Amino acid sequence: xxxxxxxxxxxxxxxxxxxxxxxxxxxxxxxxxxxxxxxxxxxxxxxxxxxxxxxxxxxxxxxxxxxxxxxxxxxxxxxxxxxxxxxxxxxxxxxxxxxxxxxxxxxxxxxxxxxxxxxxxxxxxxxxxxxxxxxxxxxxxxxxxxxxxxxxxxxxxxxxxxxxxxxxxxxxxxxxxxxxxxxxxxxxxxxxxxxxxxxxxxxxxxxxxxxxxxxxxxxxxxxxxxxxxxxxxxxxxxxxxxxxxxxxxxxxxxxxxxxxxxxxxxxxxxxxxxxxxxxxxxxxxxxxxxxxx
Amino acid sequence: xxxxxxxxxxxxxxxxxxxxxxxxxxxxxxxxxxxxxxxxxxxxxxxxxxxxxxxxxxxxxxxxxxxxxxxxxxxxxxxxxxxxxxxxxxxxxxxxxxxxxxxxxxxxxxxxxxxxxxxxxxxxxxxxxxxxxxxxxxxxxxxxxxxxxxxxxxxxxxxxxxxxxxxxxxxxxxxxxxxxxxxxxxxxxxxxxxxxxxxxxxxxxxxxxxxxxxxxxxxxxxxxxxxxxxxxxxxxxxxxxxxxxxxxxxxxxxxxxxxxxxxxxxxxxxxxxxxxxxxxxxxxxxxxxxxxxxxxxxxxxxxxxxxxxxxxxxxxxxxxxxxxxxxxxxxxxxxxxxxxxxxxxxxxxxxxxxxxxxxxxxxxxxxxxxxxxxxxxxxxxxxxxxxxxxxxxxxxxxxxxxxxxxxxxxxxxxxxxxxxxxxxxxx
Numbered sequence: 002x003x004x005x006x007x008x009x010x011x012x013x014x015x016x017x018x019x020x021x022x023x024x025x026x027x028x029x030x031x032x033x034x035x036x037x038x039x040x041x042x043x044x045x046x047x048x049x050x051x052x053x054x055x056x057x058x059x060x061x062x063x064x065x066x067x068x069x070x071x072x073x074x075x076x077x078x079x080x081x082x083x084x085x086x087x088x089x090x091x092x093x094x095x096x097x098x099x100x101x102x103x104x105x106x107x108x109x110x111x112x113x114x115x116x117x118x119x120x121x122x123x124x125x126x127x128x129x130x131x132x133x134x135x136x137x138x139x140x141x142x143x144x145x146x147x148x149x150x151x152x153x154x155x156x157x158x159x160x161x162x163x164x165x166x167x168x169x170x171x172x173x174x175x176x177x178x179x180x181x182x183x184x185x186x187x188x189x190x191x192x193x194x195x196x197x198x199x200x201x202x203x204x205x206x207x208x209x210x211x212x213x214x215x216x217x218x219x220x221x222x223x224x225x226x227x228x229x230x231x232x233x234x235x236x237x238x239x240x241x242x243x244x245x246x247x248x249x250x251x252x253x254x255x256x257x258x259x260x261x262x263x264x265x266x267x268x269x270x271x272x273x274x275x276x277x278x279x280x281x282x283x284x285x286x287x288x289x290x291x292x293x294x
Numbered sequence: 295x296x297x298x299x300x301x302x303x304x305x306x307x308x309x310x311x312x313x314x315x316x317x318x319x320x321x322x323x324x325x326x327x328x329x330x331x332x333x334x335x336x337x338x339x340x341x342x343x344x345x346x347x348x349x350x351x352x353x354x355x356x357x358x359x360x361x362x363x364x365x366x367x368x369x370x371x372x373x374x375x376x377x378x379x380x381x382x383x384x385x386x387x388x389x390x391x392x393x394x395x396x397x398x399x400x401x402x403x404x405x406x407x408x409x410x411x412x413x414x415x416x417x418x419x420x421x422x423x424x425x426x427x428x429x430x431x432x433x434x435x436x437x438x439x440x441x442x443x444x445x446x447x448x449x450x451x452x453x454x455x456x457x458x459x460x461x462x463x464x465x466x467x468x469x470x471x472x473x474x475x476x477x478x479x480x481x482x483x484x485x486x487x488x489x490x491x492x493x494x495x496x497x498x499x500x501x502x503x504x505x506x507x508x509x510x511x512x513x514x515x516x517x518x519x520x521x522x523x524x525x526x527x528x529x530x531x532x533x534x535x536x537x538x539x540x541x542x543x544x545x546x547x548x549x550x551x552x553x554x555x556x557x558x559x560x561x562x563x564x565x566x567x568x569x570x571x572x573x574x575x576x577x578x579x580x581x582x583x584x585x586x587x588x589x590x591x592x593x594x595x596x597x598x599x600x601x602x603x604x605x606x607x608x609x610x611x612x613x614x615x616x617x618x619x620x621x622x623x624x625x626x627x628x629x630x631x632x633x634x635x636x637x638x639x640x641x642x643x644x645x646x647x648x649x650x651x652x653x654x655x656x657x658x659x660x661x662x663x664x665x666x667x668x669x670x671x672x673x674x675x676x677x678x679x680x681x682x683x684x685x686x687x688x689x690x691x692x693x694x695x696x697x698x699x700x701x702x703x704x705x706x707x708x709x710x711x712x713x714x715x716x717x718x719x720x721x
Contacts, residue, residue, distance in 0.1 A: 014669070018646075018662050045557055073374050142569075146374065152565035157649065169558045172565070251568070254377075254384045261385070262556025269549045276542040283534050289526070293332065294697065 032205040034153060035178030038241065040170050042248060045263065048256050049249055054085035056232060057246025060220050060239045065144060068136060068211075070124035073145035074250055077118040083256035084249055092118050099123055137197035139210030148172040148247040172251070173244040178203040180240035183213040215239050300327045324510055329529035330536045331516035333697050337407040338514065339543030340400050346544055347397040348502065352495050354390040362442065364488035366481040369444035370570040388559040394436050395562040396551045398585035401429060405613075410637055412625030413515040419617040421508040426614040428501050433586070433610075435494040438487040440583055445567030450580045452479045452487070458593070461600040478573070518696045519625025520689055528693035579654055587651030588644050592670065594655040595663035605667065612674055619674050621681030629687040633680050640673040 041050040058079065061071070076096040079087045087095070096116035101123060104111035116123070126132035133140050142150075152171040155163055163169065179201060187200035191207065194200060201209040215236050222230040232238050249255070287293050301322040303309040312319055361380050363372040376383035405425070408414055414422035437455060441448045456473045460466040475482025513522060522528045530536070554561060562584060566577050582590050589606050596602035612619075627634040647666050653659040690696035 014665070018665055073371065073378065078378075146568045149560060150565055150568035164558070164561065167557050169561060258384060258388075258556055258559070262552065265552050265556060266549065269545055269552065273542065273545040273549065276538065276545055280538045280542045283538050287332070288531060293530075 031207065032153060033202050035171075035174045035203050037168070037170070038174055038177060040173060040245065040248075042245070042255055043170055044167055045259060047259055049083065049085075049245065051086050052231065053242050053245050054249050055087065056222055057242040057244070057249075058085050059222070060215070060243040061144070061246055063220050064214050064239075065243065066122070066125060068125055068132070068141040069144045070126075070132075070141075071122045071144040071250055072124055073121070073143075075119055075121045076116065078253060080118070081253065084253055085246070089118070096120055137210065139197070141211070144247055144250060146251045148176060148244065148251040150251075151175050170248075173248050175203060176247060177240040177244040179209075180214065180243065181236050185213070299323050324506075324532075325537070326531065326533040328510060328532040329513070329522070329525050330532050331514055331522060331528060331693050332530045332535075333516050333518065333693050334514065334536075334539075335517055336539075336543055337403065337411075338516075339540050340404040340407065341509075342540035343400045343544050343547050344397070344404060345502065346547075347393060347400055348495065348498060351390060351393050351397060352499070354386050354393065355492070355495065357386050358390055359492060362488075364442065364484050366444060366484050366571070369442065369484060373443045385555070388555045390439075392551065392554045392559060392562060394439060395554070395583070395585065396547070397432065398436070400547065401432065402585075405429070406641065408515075409616075409640075410627045410634075411515055411517060412519055412620070412622075412627065414616045415519075415620065415625050416617065417512045418508075418515060421505060421512060422617060423614050424501055424505040424508060426610070428498055428505060429613075430610060431494055431498045431501065435491060435498065436583065436585070438491040438494070440567075441484065441487045442491060443567060444484060444571045446569040446571055446575070446577050447564045447567040447580070449479060449571035449573065450577055451582055452483060454580055455582070456483075458599075458603045458606075461603045463600070515625060516693060517626060517628060518690055518693060519629070520691075520693055520696070523692050524694065581652055584648070584652075587649075588647035588670075589651070591647040591651035591663045592667045594651075595660065595667040609667075609670060612671070616674070616677070620677045621679075622677075622684060622686070623681075624686040624689065629689055630680075630684060631687065632684045633677065636673060636676045636680065639669070643669045643673070 041048060041053065076092050079085050079095070080089050080092045096118050099116035099120070100113045101116045101120050102111060103114050106112055126135060129140060149172055153175060155171070182202040182204070184200045184202060187194065187207075191200055194208070197210055198208045199210070199212055200207055217236055218234045220234065220239055222232050222234055225231050232242070252258075284293055299319055299322075301312075301319040303312045303318070308318060311317070358376060361372065361376045361383060363369060373387065376387050378384075380386070408422065408425070437451075441452045456470055456479065459469045459473065462469065471477065473483065473486075474480070475486055564581065564583075581587070589609055592609050593602040593606040596605045622630060622633065624630055627637050643666050647663065647670065650659055650663045650666065655663075
């Protein structure tokens with residue numbers, strides 16, 4: 002009975018809302034959406050590519066670890082199932098190449114000893130202030146969970162599709178794009194860079210305090226029998242490999258999680274179907290035997 | 295609906311116990327013989343789902359508390375310790391974090407179901423108000439739980455939300471100092487939030503018992519909103535009918551829950567909370583967890599701080615007054631052609647507010663929030679006004695009739711108001 006005025010009122014409201022949302026919001030920091038890469042660990046059956054994690058660790062160790070800590074990771078993690086899976090022997094030898102501060106000993110003195118698999122990755126700087134001082138005032142963040150701490154807004158309706166496609170690799174996509182996203186000289190129209198500022202396409206606002214960390218050929222990858230490197234020794238490849246390694250650091254039980262998930266889902270499907278048919282049978286009749294519908 | 299008990303103790307031990315503590319009788323009457331309207335749809339399974347979620351949150355929470363350290367300097371790394379070094383710690387934490395979100399999904403469906411079918415009307419007012427109390431306790435619990443990982447959003451969310459209390463005149467500042475345990479969010483805040491986060495779920499549990507007690511006293515509402523008239527024809531016993539249906543719905547719900555836990559455990563969280571709390575760096579946009587976003591949008595829609603706080607609080611408290619705001623005698627919106635359109639508009643408004651809550655508070659977003667906030671409160675005014683003139687459709691004479699589709703002659707055409715007035719006389 003009141004349908005027409007009601008509809009008109011709705012239309013008016015919708016128009017008002019539209020007008021309100023069409024108002025320009027103050028420009029948020031400009032950001033370029035990183036391209037979505039293919040990752041071996043995405044999707045319900047995803048697993049890490051061991052060779053990629055091992056290469057990523059090499060990039061991390063030779064490049065990133067000069068400034069960034071990864072304080073939550075121990076050498077032993079590198080040999081655990083579901084990670085780079087270095088052998089225990091490799092890990093023991095690797096850990097022993099580091100000098101770890103320990104103590105106090107019985108004389109009350111701190112001392113240095115060779116690393117053991119149970120030791121965490123030693124930090125490059127003794128404290129935050131030292132890290133800042135060595136990096137022009139900018140603090141190089143800890144890399145342990147950084148792959149989960151970096152993201153970008155997917156927006157409506159993409160975030161709804163993501164629930165079904167299980168896309169959740171904003172972190173590694175962004176990190177890989179950022180590491181390969183330096184522009185020197187910066188594109189025309191960029192305000193003049195201050196000392197300690199670099200231009201990066203994917204950094205929000207484009208100004209980043211980290212200098213370009215890698216050049217092509219800088220990290221040597223394991224060689225194939227024919228003498229060729231096992232993966233291209235390019236910045237693009239280094240970036241992908243180290244981003245994958247960072248995902249493993251942030252989510253070391255990813256493989257176990259997805260594997261258990263499949264078992265749980267299968268169980269629920271079977272159990273749920275059984276319950277469904279049981280429910281149908283029970284609900285077919287009332288307690289007195291008369292039809293329920 | 296709590297009528298005569300149909301429990302007969304069969305063994306000697308049962309008879310002995312029944313004469314001293316009739317606890318088996320209580321369980322039997324509540325979960326076996328309890329009569330349930332035969333026409334309930336799947337929206338009525340969310341009560342059981344919520345009970346399951348509460349227990350799941352308590353169980354996973356107790357395990358997490360065994361490994362977590364509520365100290366600002368190590369809270370973040372103790373959560374990471376759970377994720378990395380505790381056996382199945384990652385599972386416990388992801389179940390708990392996603393469980394909070396699933397809990398709210400279920401409770402919002404439960405609340406909207408109550409709204410649509412008029413489950414708040416006499417004689418279910420107290421049942422409904424207890425539900426609003428549970429909802430408030432849930433919000434407090436979830437908010438304090440989100441602070442515990444001590445990430446950037448934990449810290450800044452806690453700062454923004456606790457600061458709201460300072461808008462209250464006279465006592466505001468004192469309350470905030472009391473919440474913080476000092477003059478800013480810091481270690482004492484974390485300590486007391488951990489303590490309260492452990493306490494509140496048990497308070498929720500207590501109110502849930504009252505909620506279920508009230509429910510079992512007045513009986514369940516149903517999609518027609520017509521009261522049970524003939525227990526034999528209109529109802530089925532809780533077991534096996536409701537038990538099996540609730541169980542099936544629960545497994546479906548757990549399937550969705552597992553989808554997030556195992557495949558996209560951080561989808562409903564915020565990336566910034568994987569950055570350790572840093573009082574010196576403010577995140578670009580501080581946003582609460584998704585389930586608070588509609589209320590956050592209402593808060594920011596009002597330019598005045600105290601006004602915003604009152605509007606946000608009012609948006610929840612107004613629910614408790616619904617039994618007296620809604621002037622219609624007909625419960626179910628199925629039979630209310632006008633109110634039903636407003637109901638769906640209200641759903642859209644709430645989703646819209648949720649979307650705006652995630653946007654920065656600037657420009658058009660604020661104006662849109664103001665429009666939707668007005669509409670949010672307008673819904674309650676509308677419920678009062680519509681009930682005064684709306685002509686409801688004819689109600690079925692009984693639940694059994696509505697199920698069997700047998701509208702017998704004149705009785706089916708009885709005026710809806712006449713049928714629905716009965717429960718009022720009872721309450």
